[in-house]
Every structure is written in structure tokens, then in C-alpha cells.
Amino acid sequence: MSLRYLSWLAVGLGWVWLGLGANAQDAPRGAERGRSLEDYRRFALSQQADAERGRLLFADEGRLGCAKCHTVDGSGGKAGPDLFAIGDKFARPDLIEAVLLPSSNIAVGYGTTVVETRGGEEVSGILKRLSEEGVELMGADGKAVVIPRAEIKERRNSSVSLMPDALQAGLTMREFNDLIEYLVQLREPARAQADDRRTPGTIPALARMVALRPVYAEPLKAPKIDGVESGLTGYWPIPGEQGAALVTHQTGIIWFMEQPRRGDAPPKLWLDLTAETYSKTGPNGMLGLAFHPKFRSNRKYYLKYHVFEGKTITTAIVERRMRADFRQDSGEPPRRVISVPSPGGDHGGGCVEFGPDGYLYFGPGDSGPHRDPQGNAQNMGLLLGKICRIDVDRRDPGMEYGIPADNPFVGRPGVRPEIWASGFRNPWRFCFDPADGTLWATDVGQDRMEEVMKVRKGENHGWNVYEAFERFSDAFRKSGETYVAPLMAYRRRYGNSITGGYVYRGRSAPAFDGVYVFGDFNTKMIFGLQESGGEPRVVRHLATCPERLVSFGVDGEGELYAVGFEGTIYRMDFSGCSLPTQ
Template identity: 35%
Template sequence: MRYRWFILTGALLLALAFLIPAMPAHRTTLAQTSERCFTETDYCIAGRIREYWEQNGGLPVFGLPITPQREEVIEGQPLQVQWFERNRLELHPENARPYDVLLGRLGVDTLEQQGRDWFAFPRSDAAEAGCLYFAETGQNVCGPILSAWRANGLELDGAPGKTTAENLALFGLPISPAQTERLDDGNEYTVQWFERARFEVHPENAPPFDVLLGLLGNSIQQNGGPVPPAPATDPNAWPVIQMSDPVSGAERPTTITHAGDGSGRLFITEQVGRIRIIEDGQLLPTPFLDISNRVSCCGERGLLSVVFPPNFTSKQYFYIDYTDTNGDTVIARYFVAADNPNIAEPASEQVILRIEQPFANHNGGQLAFGPEDGYLYIGMGDGGGGGDPQQNAQNRQSLLGKILRINVEGNTGGQPYTIPGTNPFARDATARPEVWALGLRNPWRFAFDQVTGDLYIGDVGQDFMEEINVQPASSTGGENYGWRVVEGDRCFVEEDCDTSGFTAPTITYDHAGGRCSVTGGVVYRGREFPVMYGTYLYADYCSGDIWGLRQRDGEWQNQLLQDSTLVVSTFGYGEDGNIYIGDYNTGQIYRITATQ
């Protein structure tokens, strides 16, 4: 019988050589001092891959190496990778630790290799008793599989125990329910598929050996290699983008997002105070929410953002950022109607935070939940007036000109929100504890990379420069991006200014060619367009220029992708992994497609 799995447990189990499947003839030379070699397969691990393998579970978690470290093209990118019985480790030197090593999505890849569509698996709309529910995929994880899932994870924070973020980093989201399948030994087992793993229940074994992990790395290598096959593409090529599948009818779109509930719906905020739904390619006639009577519009005011919390399906509420009729910023929670998932209750408002605005412009407006910490991030402009006359952006006692980070989903003790203990100024009496980053003029749109956790901030400039700031996922906050001492990478107030202590922008551009205002975008992490994978798309509101920004070998590359005629007000993700873009003037929403 083929040896198909390793035990999911902290105990280190060594596989016997005769139990290992036949391997390719080529072997890595043994006994290098920086290497760790395995006689069972005659392969070695070294360098960062060895360090990562040893720090995050080793043999029980990843299995034995079954290839040397080598270059492969993965989703359009040339990467140094090494295959193990359970997974594939990929080196990404452009990312800060621990995200410089990423895991392959072998659960998804194996199903694709088998010709199975995991989107077709049954889904649930709610949590089951004693289970952990994932609204992103509509799946519950229960019983011994849940125990095994919680007991293991990648080491991200150095603290004892495993957090949900660490569990997710190792296994990914569940993509199937627990179901009976016949495996390659001819027997039937209860299994559950995850993005990066397959859990198998073996009741004939005593705990903790009653839950085993399938050797998906072996399976893929023995059945034709990585899936999908490496695309025939130039890894240095930039995508040629097109605006596809336009949907009309929205008015002044400011946000495009999804609820993560498996419905495939897109939610569009209209600056005038409405949230609209696009379902099956059609704009629904009835607004999801209409609070236009509470919203001050327009200019830079209005309904500026909507965000859905993790596990929205079981919570049925969401958060918005809008300008009230007094001209102040309001962050509020609203609930979905009990009898109609496409209608929210205007009367259900719960105000989380209200911030006084001294002028009518520079309201910021973006909301996002951190993909790893689950906290709510809020973009606040400097209060406006031109040149930050109140000097709010550098004033740590002001919430203006900042990115804020607050806890609205955990235990808040009956308060609208609490301060995460890891906020950079949580214990600093000279600063507002909500502040995560400062020195921003008007961070109109920002977004997290859903794979790396890096935060991309598009900060609108004044007279000369626009900028993108990339805050790595490893950041502990407190970055000062320099406004109003600097605008982009040049001094604003003085000819020769002191920039010590400031974090320089990742990329800047000037106002030549009719450019005037950056619209921050999103990083493409879908699978349909490999040439665009890992590229951050952003635009200029006035010129319609759309750029791509990416990192290669530790260096940032920036490329104009299209000189469009759009008035780009926003970008967003769909549940399908696609990027969508909104035209402020026409109200049209497009899907961005790409070719090489």
C-alpha cells in the first residue's frame, strides 16, 4: 500500500524508506553543512526553506522533501520552490518575514487536477453547533477536524499557542464540507478539503492519529506536476488590461466590495448615500441601503465606504463611513433585514465613532478589516482647507491625517470600540491611541494584499506630487509619512526640510499630463490572469491613467498600463478574485481583464 499521509501531531514521525513512493532519479548531493538531508528520499533542505520548515512544524506538517529546490513558473512568476509530501514552499524575497516563504494552494490544485470544481461543493449559510464557520467559503469545520486545524499553524507572532491567523496561514480556508470520499487505497473516509490541505478522519486510530493529512504534494507530482500547468508567459511582461463587462446605473460610485458570503454579489456605495447591489451582472433596482437623508453630499463628502466583517453570514451587519449633515465623519454599523438579504435596515444604525471635520474636503473615507488581525482600519484626511492649516497630520492628538485601527468585532465591554493593545500609541498619553499611522494628507483609498497582508495606501497630494505607500505586513504601526512637511518625495513647507523619522513613499508621480489625484487600488490575486498576479493597480482620477506596481527581486517596478478615458474613483475585489473599477462620471462598473 502506498504511504499516503503523515500524522497531524506535534510528535515527529520518521517515514521508512520502503514506504516512500518512487522518486525521480536525480538526487541532491547529501551532507552539505548548511543542509539537512533525508536518506528516505535523498533530498536536502537548506537556507530559508530549511529554516521555515523547521520553525513551522517540520516533518509532521510538511513531510519529506520530494524535489530539490528549483525554479518553477507559478501563476506567471518565476519562483524558487521546493516540493514536499504535503505542500510546496515558495521563496518570495520581495516580502518581509515571515511572508518571504509562502505555501502553495495544493488543496485547490489537487481538485483542479482531478477535474473537480470546489465552487460546486455544498455551502452553508450559518454556523452549526460546536463548529467554526467561515463565511468566506460557506463552510463549517467541526469535531476532530476542527481540533486538528486549531492545533497547528505557522508561527507568525512568536507567542505560545496558535491563533486563527496562524491556522489559516498553514491550511487556508475550508473549501468543502466534511464528506465521504474513496481515496487511493480503495477505502472510504470522511475528508474535508482546505485551500492547502486535505484532512482525513480515521476513527480506527486513537487520537491524535485519528486525523491525518493527505500527501497532496506527492499526488500532484506523480500526476503531472503543478496545477495549473505553468503558463507560457514572459515573467517580465506587464499585463495588457481591458475594461470588460460594464454594468450601468450606479451614481457616483465610491466603493466596490463583496460580503464574503458566497453569494457573488458586488456592493457599490454611491456618494449620495445609497448602497447598490450588482447580482448576476445586473444592478438591482432597489438599494441595499438608502440613508441619503442623513448624508452630506458631494464634493469630497458623502457615503464613502462600506465594509463587511469577517464571518458576515453569521453576523448580518456591516460598517459604513459617511459625512453627516453637520459635515462630520461617522463610522456606523447597520444590520441586514431578517427577511431579505438584499435589504438593510436604515433604522438599525449604531454609531461607532464620530469625528469632527473643520473643512469640507479631505475626508478620507476608506474602511477595511485587517486580513490577519481582524481590526477595523479607517482612513482619515487632514481635515482640509489646503496645506493642512491646522497641522493635523503631524499632531498625534488629532485623528485627522491618519490611518486609525480599532477593535469593533472582539469583546468591546459594551463600548462601541476598544483599542488594540498592539496599537503603536496604545499606552502613549501624548497621542490618540486609535492612531495606526500618521502624516497623511488624504488617504482616499487603501487596500490590503490578501496574500501577503501588506497595506497599500494611496495618499492624494496637493500641488505637485501623488504617492503610494506600502506598509509591510510585519509593521507594528506608527509610520509617519511626512505630510505636511513633505508632499510625496519633496519638501512642501520649506526648501530644505528635515525628513528624519519619516517613511518615504514607495512610488510618486507628478501632475504632468493633467494628472491631479491618485486613486489607490488593489493587488490582483486571482487565478484567471497569471500575467497580472501580484500586481497592484492604481489610477489618477483626473487623467484616467492606470498603472501597475509590483516588486521584483526586492525592487519596485511601476508601469503605465492604460491611458483610459475613465474618471476612476475606486477599485475593488469580487468574490471571484477579479478586480473591478468604477467610473465616477458615468457610474459604470467594469471588470478588469488582462492578456500578455
């Protein structure tokens, strides 16, 4: 499945059409019989449109009823997702595809959840709350239904959208185009884009952009599972093996790749873990990999992926070993280091890294649903919504790992001792600066902003009390608690699904030494941030990835790579580029 927010888009815009579904069976007015999807697509890409007519159509409860399910001002709270600034988040072709093919990519959080009761009934809707008491779903009519836990026989995610198919048939092509134009024009107001170093309204591009050069001749692809979209998740150069790397795919496939001086070696299958990797719904699957600090002697490496156990999606961190030639997995039985159940099945985080202290850090997200209604990120009795720190070289009683003695909450009643920092929604990649050991992280936002932060021992980074610098909810606010703001955040003009990267410490581009490189999955933009004294000093648009930007990689020389979800690995070439001083 599309890893993060393209799926949100398809489902979100699918909700626009729910009001039309009832009429689509009855030759809705304005319908153009015999028109194909391609006819609508071509028309909306080539003809002028009227956003005001589209707005009236959006608001017409007698036709589409879009406003019944959606807000467009950031307030949220209805059955469908808020469409605030959706025109900043997605290009016109993406908006067209999402409306024409709403069931093609359905993410957990806005997809359909089906609850079967012990009495034989089935209740469908959007998952809004999951607790010990039961499950709360919201239907297309905006009404909430609570099913007590004692009455639930089974809860599952459906691959079918609540909206019926062929809904564009209820509109003329001109009306369809007008509606798309209205969505395109839903952009963040200029007043919200006022320039500020921490929330820049404008991120200028370099005078000469960083070049992205494909590492391999052909993209890496894996077969679809149950027909859902999936893609690459990471590029992991093997320490001490020049030009050799592992490439992870969301479905659980791992390839061994080399960069010979002439030509390209064909991809070699390293592991196929598709049978145990859960990647069918949401941003789940094979997401992270880390090499042990003593990898050259013990040959250990660690995978972070999702499994489905006991009817629950669970994050698993697993230890494996390579053969002595570093060209193949050893085939030895793996060791499950830790498991973190994710009841909401969303926001699983995407990173596992060893720190300079030799301990393993990993970051489960809040698990969803959207807005974290259970307050998981602020619940210190859970690992969800945290960055955690464990010792994989020692095993405490009853566990497959040890708790470092200097973890900030060791011995605190009711607090999980694995926690290093709290208050995260979905920390999609973090890294340690090899120069000073600073932990850099990014957190995918809810409605307004994407966050870049430096994370220190014991800090609370605020979600869901804050989203970046803005108050979000007081439901789980704690008296006397200190909430740490991010170093910087960008608004929807530049994307809605941040992808963390690395601090550049390579030798080929000394002008970029110390620059934190990150990007956005959906806009595909790559940014560089230079900070001084805890303040952003320079932020620039470095490049635009040809594919959706799912991850970055770094080799033994400190050089950086961009990972395209659609299958291409790009080497970042800084030749001829310079970074302004301010």
C-alpha cells in the same frame, strides 16, 4: 459634487477671471456681443491658437489680472490655486468647460467661504486657516482677513463662485482660445520628469492593454441634490454571494446588484441614506464600506460617510446588519462606532477596511484647507491625517469600540491610541494584500506628486513636512522624527488625484499575481506596480477608464473591477496581456 479634483479645476480656473469681473459690466474691449457659450466652446476646440498671446493676456494686469491670483511655477501662496502643470492634469475640453462654467463644481478648499459676524457683517473669501483663535480668509485681492472666533456668528460654504458669470464675454473668441492654449501648454518641465524607479518620468503602456468590460447594461445614476454633481464611490462584492454586490453612491444611496447569467437584473435599492449623508460640498458623502471578517455568521457591515452635526462636517463609521438571506438590510437600528469631526470639511479620506488581524482600519484625511496649515497630519492628539485601527467587537469604557493593546501609541501621553500610522494628506483608498497582509495605501498630493506607499505600524509618512520625496514645510517638523518616503510617486504628467486599488491575486491572469493596481481619478489612467525588495521593479499603464476613476473593487475570486464616477462598473479583463519583467 464632482468628487475630488475636477471641482478644483473649475474653481481654480475660475480665479483666472477674477480680474476681468470688474470690467465685464462695462463692455470690455474685445468683447463679442451675442456670442454664446457654445460659440466659444466650438471655436476653442476647432481653431488654432497662440500660446504666447495667451501668456501675455494672462499676465496683463490691466485686463484679466490672472497673475494677481495665480502662480504657475508651483510656489503657490496666492488667493487662487497654483496652475503649475495644469496642462498635464486636464485635457483641452476640460479646461474650456472649467473656464466657461466656473461655478458648476466648487470644492471645499478653493470655494467661497462666508463668515457672518455677530455685528451683522459678511466676509467672503478662500479659507486659508482655521484655528481656535479664529478664521483666516483670503479675498480676490490677495489680502488676508482674520475674524476672531468670538466675533463669528456663522461660517458656511457658498455654492456661488467669487467670480461673476459670463466672463468670457470680455474676450474675443480668438483671445479666449489663446488663453486656453496657454493653459494647455503649462506642462511639467522635462528636467522634472527624469526617469527614476521611484518617480518615473515615463510610464510605458502594455503592448496589449487590459480590457474594461461593463458589468451592467446601464450606468447607475442618482438624482442630483441641490443641483450639484455626484457619482458612484464604490463596488463591494458581498462575501459568499456569487455575483451579488453593493454599489455606493456619494449622495448616500446604496444599490443591491446581481450578475445573472442572462441579461441584467435591474438595480434594487438597498438603502437610501441621503437624508443623513452630507454630500453637498467637497469630496464628502458615502465613501466606504467594509464587511466584518465573520460576516457570514454575524452579517455585519460598516459604512463610512459624512454627516453634518453641530455646524461641522463629521466622518461617521456606522455598523449595520443584513437579513439572513443576504438580500436586504435587516432594518435594525444602526450603531455609530466612531465620529471624527472635520472642521475644514475637506480631505476626508475614502476608505474603511478590515485587516487580516480582524481589526477595523480607517483613514481620515487632514481635513484641509489646502497645505494643512494647522499641521493636523502631524498632530498626534488628532485622528485627522492618520490611518487608525480599532476593535469593533469590544467596547472600552465610554466608547463604542475598543483599542487594540498592540496599537503603537497606547499609553503615550497626548497621543490618540487609535492611531496606527500618521502623516497623510488624503489617503484615498488602501487595501491589505491577502497573500502577506501588507497594507498598501495611496495619498493624494498637494502640488507635485501622487503617492503609493506601504504602511507599517507606527510610521510617519511625512505630510506636510514632505510631499512624497520633496521637502514641503518645516512648520511642523519634529526634531528626531523619522519620515517614511513612499514606495513610488508619479508627477502631474499622469494625474493629480490618485485612486488606490488592490493587489491582484486572482486566478485568471497569473502573470499579474502580486501586482498592485491603482489609477488616477482625472486622467482615468490605470497603472500596475510590481515591487521587489522594497523597490518598484516594473510600473506600467494597464488601461484607461472611459469614466473618471473613483475606486476599484475586488470579488471573492480576487478579480478586479474599476468604478467609474459617472456610473459604470467595469470588470478588468487581463486576457492576452503580459507584464514585462523590468
